[in-house]
Amino acid sequence: MAQTIINLGIGHKESSMDENTLPSTVTAVTPPCMMCGDTSRIEVDRDQYLAWRRGTLIQQAFPEMSPADREHLKSGTHPACWDDMTKGEDL
Ligand SMILES: [Zn+2]
Secondary structure (H helix, E strand, O other), X not given: OOOOEEEOOOOOOHHHOOHHHOOOEEEEEOOOOOOOOOOOEEEEEHHHHHHHXXXXXXXXXXXXXXXXXXXXXXXXXXHHHHHHHHHHOOO
């Protein structure tokens, strides 16, 4: 099965992709996590993803997603890393 990878990081190619050929689910590559530097691949609904990239607020484009998962998709910060980071701020 062909998998469509969408890179959300610097130099992403989505402007050149043909939306009509995309499968109903696409795999988004997140930017590097600001804590650990790793990127992730997250499977998302194509229409929701495209709505988000066209300017829909992420919480409206992905209403069923948890805030931590939205943050992960948007910024690349892993939910676990985000926890560590926010815990650290209590010091
Ligand atoms: Zn991380």
